[in-house]
Amino acid sequence: MQLFYLLLRSAWRTVAGAGLAGLLNGASTAGLIALINAALNNLTNLQSLLPWGFTILGILLLFTHFASQVLLVQAAQQAVSEMRLVLGSRILASPLRQLEALGNAQLLATLTDDVEAVARSFSVLPNLFNAIAIVLGCLLYMAWLSVPLFFILIVLIGFGTGSYLFLAGKAGRFLTAARVQQDRLFQHFRALTEGNKELKLNRERRQAFITEEFQPTVAEARKQNQIGLTVFAIAASWGQLLLFVTIGFFLFTLPNLLGVSGPVMSGYVLTIIYLMLPMQHVIEAIPILSRASVALAKVESLQLTLNEDISRTTSETELPPLGAWQTLELINIRHTYQSGSPDNPFTFTLGPLNLKFQAGELIFIVGGNGSGKSTLAKIITGLYDPEGGEIRLDGQVITPDLQEWYRQHFATVFSDFFLFDRLLGIETKNNLTQAEDYIKLLRLAHKVAIQGDRLSTTNLSQGERKRLGLLTAYLENRPIYLFDEWAADQDPIFRDFFYTQMLPTLQQRGKTIFAISHDDRYFKVADRIIKLDYGQIESDTLGREYQASTTSNSST
Ligand SMILES: Nc1ncnc2c1ncn2[C@@H]1O[C@H](COP(=O)(O)OP(=O)(O)OP(=O)(O)O)[C@@H](O)[C@H]1O
DSSP, rough: HHHHHHHHHHHHHHHHHHHHHHHHHHHHHHHHHHHHHHHTTOOOGGGGHHHHHHHHHHHHHHHHHHHHHHHHHHHHHHHHHHHHHHHHHHHSSSSHHHHHOOOOHHHHHIIIIHHHHHHHHHHHHHHHHHHHHHHHHHHHHHHHHHHHHHHHHHHHHHHHHHHHHHHHHHHHHHHHHHHHHHHHHHHHHHHHHHTTTHHHHHHHHHIIIIIIIHHHHHHHHHHHHHHHOOOOOOOHHHHHHHHHHHHIIIIIIIIHOOOOOHHHHHHHHHHHHHHHHHHHHHHHHHHHHHHHHHHHHHHHHTTOOOOOHHHHHSSOOOOOOOOOOOOOEEEEEEEEEEEEESSEEEEEEEOOOOOOEEEHHHHEEEEESSSSHHHHHHOOOOOOOHHHHHHHEEEEEHHHHHHHHTTEEEEETTTTOOOSOOTTTTOHHHHHHHHHHHHHTTTTTTTTOOEEESOOOOOOHHHHHHHHHHHHHHHHOOSSEEESSGGGSSSHHHHHHHIIIIIHHHTTTTTTEEEEEEOOGGGGGGEEEEEEEEEEEEEEEEEHHHHHHHHHHHOO
């Protein structure tokens, strides 16, 4: 039902038009069969008018068939596009933590496979709707021919449909199991592309990956799909068998039992034979619809619900202006990760932390690996909603309503940043001119140029790509900057340039800067150094004091 709801919601007018055309098509089909039966059995005194009736009904049938198909194709494509847009905007609107917990593999499987499965189901809908309209028209005709025969037919159809749906339900379970394997397959696809170097360089690892991970998942997905689709094939053959049994029953048994007249009987048999093609369409559509409903169930399980009004998630609501700020406070902030396996669970807790920052400060966040620096950065920038505590900007608590506005204060380069090849959202004329200058400053002029609002290339070394990340952050011109181990991939000269010239220049422009750093040689440039250890603040010192203490330590 979800599927039809989705289709109806996005294109109800087109669907209504297609429904009307489909009904007319069903009626003209039934009329045509009645007319053929009348012509064959000489049932009317108006035989001379039959060719005209045949021509008119034939034209109506062709036209309504064409119209319903075209309209449903339009509606289906409209619904699929909306599904893609809604999924995209729901992913953007979902909390980062939720997306991280789902993982890229699951999200990609949904964005490609599930949308594809739903799209495919929409492509069979035109034939399905048309078939249903024809079946309804034919049933009406048969009810008109003989009510007792009609009821016998309904009992047979009920039995056939019930047994078919029973088998189809069993098949659907195998398709659901196959879909579970699909997520694992996407994980393996990522390993194949992102871990390609590691797999190429180590033969044993590659063989173990192929034989112990990739092949078993591919085989399991194939097995479940194969069983599911075979059960559907059995159900389809069972349906066809029932159809022949019904025709035989009507042709050979019923006339003896009920003494039905020849023309009525031939009308029935003719109609049932005519129904074979539409029934075939229905039977072929059911596995595809079943797969689509598995896909939709998967999409729903991600809690990226489809019942969201697209305009709410994509339209830009007016945000209050950013304005100048003085203090940023983290009060009793806490964040927990639960990870590991059920037998070996692992919990990491950051906080509770209490920190107060002044506008214009240059703050270094330091500490060992896994001490919680990046987690703190995601909380400060509003990417994570803290589990406990609150963030206040100039005393104003950042509630969920203000979260989007709050995030607009930050320009960042995270260690796993993404480099867009277009200067999206910052492509003003002034910025494009500035970008040229920054590219020279970042010593990339010999490799990258600005072409229109695009970077001529992003195929660069990791250090060079990070310089372009810095360039886009500069152009964003936000009040607060956050760099997560930005200098880690830079050569010594550029690292020195970053700490001793770029950060101070940004600070002189009135920016507040958070820099996650392991470069203790440069800690002296910071106003303040916050050191984390296992999610707690080990020390919060002035930069120059931190330098003094390490110097005094090294001199003793
Ligand atoms: N998405 C996640 N799911 C579960 N645990 C996580 C997740 N991200 C981080 N952690 C855990 O939280 C802890 C802190 O991680 P975080 O990335 O904040 O540390 P960090 O100080 O930035 O480390 P590094 O210097 O290595 O970058 C780590 O022990 C890590 O295992």
